[in-house]
Amino acid sequence: MPSQMEHTMETMMFMCHKFAGDKGYLTKEDLRVLMEKEFPEFLENQKRPFTQGTKITKDLDQCQDSRVGFQSFFLLIVGLTITCTAYFVVHMEQKGRK
Template structure:
């Protein structure tokens, strides 16, 4: 039985491969659908509505609109860090009450 972390990694890899199909990368349309289906709460709770677009643009150094596996997993890591920062701030606020 996989650990929670292994399960999370496996789920992330399956999601990536579901969206890339046989292409080996995410197109701009794939990215749009992925954001809407897989990250609705993150998108709703961002102070900057262009947050994910900025990250994807930074990761897409080739400027071809295609996001490969390395960039995708960097995006997931960046979002995880942002969510963790948000979580830590709110947990500290709850502890003060």
């Protein structure tokens, strides 16, 4: 039975391939659908969610070929996780002060 971390890694690989399909990379549209389905609360808190999606795609498309591979997808997840962790820490600190 895989560990929790191994399961998390497997889930990340599966999610990327689920939205990329057989082509093996994510397009701007793939990323938009992924963000809408998998990060709805994150998008709700953005001032301009679809503009952010376009910027995210540009930032991740390192080769400027309108394709986002697994490594760039992983960087997106890491960035979102870091952002959420920072928010969580601030929220917990504020909660502790009350």
